[in-house]
Amino acid sequence: MLTKTSAVLSDGTKISDLIYPDTREVQMRVLSDPEIYELEMEKIFGKTWVMLGHESEIPNSGDFIVRDMGSDSVIVARDKAGEVHVTLNVCPHRGMRVALTDCGNTQIHKCIYHGWAFRTNGDFVGSPVERECMHGKLLEKSELGLKKARSVLYGGLIFATWNIEGPSFEEFLGDAKWYYDMLFLRSDKGMEVLGPPQRFIVNANWKTAGEQSAADGFHTLTLHRWLGEVGNYSKKGEDEGEGADLSPEMIGVEVSSPHGHALRCIDLARKIRRLTGLNPDELSVQEKLKALPPAGMTQDMIDQLANNLSEDQLKVLTSMPPQVGGMFPNILFGFVYIPQPDGSVVGSMTMHTYIPRGPNKLEFCNWIFAEKDAPTELREKMLKQTIQLFGTSGMVEQDDSDTWPHMTLAAKGAMGKHMTLKYQAMFETGAPEGWPGPGIVNEGFTKDDTQWHWWLYWNELMNAE
Structure with missing residues (x-):
């Protein structure tokens, strides 16, 4: 349990005073204040668990990638035993960065400044001129290694935290893990990256993207309205209205978390009717899976689902599967169905992280995945389609990344910083009857609850001891 304190800014403002629980508002100052950023x-x-990448990026002994945990650069490396380690990319001698490239392969990481050397797990090996004991005698060699983070693999995803004695990764995910398992732990072999992540800089505060990743559904109706106007998205079935009306996609089940995680579980029945012509009400769970396999899977792969998921999870996967959402603090995932001109569907499996680069700057990092045993032709289609929609120059991301800088600029204004972000569209429904999954669950048209829970956890952490 976190101990609450009163974090106070230099002008005497309490962080907790910037959040208005009674009216579900957040003062825009939080998107621009340098003190808040620090x-x-x-x-x-x-303190929290941060996603750094996927183990398929470092498949071999000695492979490493350099990533960021907030404002800290870290080395993510695989040792000879196959274990993955995360260490601070700062030489404990004089503070030089040890790894200067984005990736590579080495069993020994050597600082170019004074030559101190470290193993893949961060342990200190030695310094030059050993006989002169360049590293001194005041500290044991065991005390001179790189600072080590606590790390874990989840479905191949690499997470790490500096909070060594804090909550476990499973505790951090909480009830949301039941749903995430349907995405990341569903197959026998797991998933892998389709090339290195795409990256670009956006002149915006990281929270403008972070809070949106907490399953903001409303913006799809307006900012991404073109999805209902062009290409295969504009086609409609007998039960649908105008092609530009995306509101049917806003109906489903939304899952909130006390830890700020969020999922939008979207009705699959409409897609089955529209894309296959079958009546989902007459199909069994197995028949639904064959009619429309989960995004990124083929009919040949669906037997693996029963090996890894429970009956209740399979029911959700074939009725209201999680398709978009986020993990606190800065992750967005999308496991979506992309219609093709020939009436078929290509699944997209993508994840974004929004890495802080200062109060007014973030780095957008995009991974594209495929199941390890997915056919080559499918992998190529998934890569192409995902880049076109969700890549750094993708049509969807061009929309999103245009709004975040404007929000950040507005939050700097003398009047603007006192305006508020409002999350006042509230669910009044609760979970569907017989819903088997845990968590804070509501059904119906999308609302603001998931994003509001994101801000509540942000506030809890910012005011924790």
Whole structure:
């Protein structure tokens, strides 16, 4: 349990006073204040579990990638035993960065400044001129290694935290894990990356993207309205209205979390009717899976689902599967169905992280995945389609990344910083009858609850001891 304190800014404002629980508002100052940003690096990125990549990026012994945990550069490396380690990319001698490239392969990481050397797990090997004991005698060699983070693999995804004695990764995911398992732990061999992640800089505060990733459904109706106007998305079935009306896609089940995680579980029946012509009400769970396999899977792969998921999870996967959502603090995932001109469907499996680069700057990092045993032809289609829609120059991301800088600029204004972000569209339904999954569950048209829970956890962490 977190101990609450009263984090106070230099002008006397309490962080907790910037959140209005009674009216579900957040003062826009939080999107621009440099003091708040510095506190976030310590209290959020220094305490929570942060996604750094996927183990398929470092398949061999000695492989490493350089990533970021908030404002700290880290080395993510695989040792000779196959274990993955995360260490601070700062030489404990004089503070030089040890790894200067984005990726590579080495069993020994050597600092170019004074030559101190470290193993893949961060242990200190030695310094030059050993006989002169360049590293001194005041500290044991065991005390001179790179600072080590606590790390874990989840479905091949690499997470790490500096909070060594804090909650476990499973505790951090909480009830949301039941749903995430349907995406990341569903197959026998797991997934892998389709090339290195795409990256680009956006002149915006990281939270403008972070809070949207907490399953903001409303913006799809307006900012992404073109999805209902062009290409295969504009086609409609007998039960649908105008092609530009995306509102049917806003109906489903939304899952909130006390830890800020969020999922939008979207009605699959409409897609089955539209894309296959079958009546989902007359199909069994297995028949639904064959009619429309989960995004990124083929009919040949669906037998694996029963090996890894429970009957209740399979029911959800064939009725209201999680398709978009996020993990606190800065992850968005999308496992979506992309219609093709020939009436078929290509699944997209993608994840974004929004890496803080300062109060007014974030780095957008996009991974594209496929199941390891997915056919080559499918992998190529998934890669192409995902880049076109969700890549750094993708049609969807061009929309999103245009709004975030405007929000950040507005939050700097003398009047603007006192305006508020409002999350006042509230569910009043609860979970569907017989819903088997855990968590804070509501059904119906999308609302603001998931994003509001994201801000509540942000506030809890920012005011924790």
